[in-house]
Amino acid sequence: MQAQTEAGPEKSGISEQSPTPPRPAVDPPADRLVEVAAGREVTAEVHGAVLGETPVLEIDRFNLWYGTKQALHRITMPIPHGKVTALxxxxxxxxxxxxxxxxxxxxxxxxxRITGDMRLNGDSIYDPRMDVIELRKRMGMVFQKPNPFPMSIYENVVYSLRIDGENCRAVLDEVCEASLRGAALWDEVKDRLHESALGLSGGQQQRLCIARAIAAEPEVLLLDEPCSALDPIATGKVEDLIQELRGRYSVLIVTHNMQQASRTSDYTAFMYLGRLIEYGPTTDIFTKPILKETEAYVTGRFG
Ligand SMILES: Nc1ncnc2c1ncn2[C@@H]1O[C@H](COP(=O)(O)OP(=O)(O)OP(=O)(O)O)[C@@H](O)[C@H]1O
Ligand SMILES: [Mg+2]
Incomplete structure (x- = not known):
């Protein structure tokens, strides 16, 4: 199919107040990425299986601008509870x-600047009455580079309990062990809990950061390329850990590594220029995506 060539409302000089309805999605979706690059709206292909899941997080018509540059375009996607979802x-x-x-x-x-909303277990994240400190306590975030605090392994893990005023040794000990076991690190560090976390290897530090996040019992765990600063062996261990988290935690992970997405996630969402393009079960996205554009991306033909 030919890509649409008409100028969009923004190009024809019609103001935002214009009653002109939004441009319809292109269907069938030949050259959907060309349409996106031309600034036109396209409808995301969201597989039915995603919609059948109970969501922990609902992203609802979410737009975001950095100054005048729009970085996210009307993203609508549920993130399933108890599953690993890769972006x-x-x-x-x-x-x-x-x-x-x-x-x-x-x-x-x-x-x-943003418009739209997100909901965490039904609570509006962008409600002006939302207490952002409390909101962040409900989520765990792990970044590209491991960022252990300059304190002992033990104190890193129980940090969130300490700031909530928990000082009972038995409680702290129990959470420390359970979280380190949960992060597949216990056996490697159980004899050195009171040594500095900065003495751990990069891969151990990243699993420690995941243990620290788990200790706070987050409703959702956010991981932004958690293996990109790690060597292949440490990456393998963190990937094994993410697979073990499946079913027990709701995880949203950003990765540019297709093998990692296919190995570790239940669902995969493909984004392009700030839009959601296709979102479905990981096996379908990698073996029989709806869109040829998704297939081209996941098989490494562009990107
Ligand atoms: N603080 C910022 N101020 C202005 N523009 C930003 C800012 N952060 C990100 N952007 C822009 O927003 C767009 C999306 O960036 P983002 O970092 O979310 O992409 P990404 O998909 O995570 O990329 P990568 O795979 O390289 O990490 C880019 O065009 C980027 O330049
Ligand atoms: Mg990034």
Missing amino acids: VGPSGCGKSTLLRSVNRLNDLVASV
């Missing part, structure tokens, strides 16, 4: 922006 797409497509919007880290960027 993939070329560099600059908005994966980190979307992830940071979930725990309102983008509030810290002065130029950011």
Whole structure:
């Protein structure tokens, strides 16, 4: 099918107040990415299986601008409870922006403006009455580079309990062990819990950061390329851990590594230039996606 060539309302000089209805989605979706690159709206292909899941997080018509540049375009997607969901797409497509919007880290960027909403277990994340500190306590976030605090392994893990005023040794000990076991790190560190976390290897530090996040019992765990600073062996261990988290935690992970997405996630969402393009069960996205554009991306033909 030919790509649409008409100018959009923004190009024809018609103001935003114009009654002109939004441009219809292109269907069938030949050259959907060309349409996106031309600034036209396209409808995301969201597989039925995604919609059948109970969501932990609902992203609802979410738009985000950095100054005048729009980085996210009307993203609507549920994130299933108790599953691992991977966000993939070329560099600059908005994966980190979307992830940071979930725990309102983008509030810290002065130029950011948003419309739409997100809900965490039904609670509006962007409700002006939302207490952002409390909101962030309900989520765990792990970044590209491991960021253990300059304190002992033990104190890193129980940090969230300490700031909530928990000082009972038995409680702290129990959470420390359970979280380190949950992060597949216990056996490696159980004899050195009171040594500095900075003495751990990069891969151990990243699993420690995941243990620290788990200790706070987050409703959702946000991971932004958690293996990109790790060597292949450490990456393998963190990937094994993410697979073990399946079913026990709701995880939203950004990765540009297709093998990692296919190995570790239940669902995969493909983003392009700030839009959600296709979102479905990982096996379908990798073996029989609806869109040829998705297939081209996941098989490494562009990006
Ligand atoms: N603080 C910021 N101020 C202005 N523009 C930003 C800011 N952060 C990100 N952007 C822009 O928003 C777009 C999306 O960036 P983002 O970092 O979310 O992409 P990404 O998909 O995570 O990319 P990568 O795979 O390279 O990490 C890019 O065009 C980027 O330049
Ligand atoms: Mg990023």
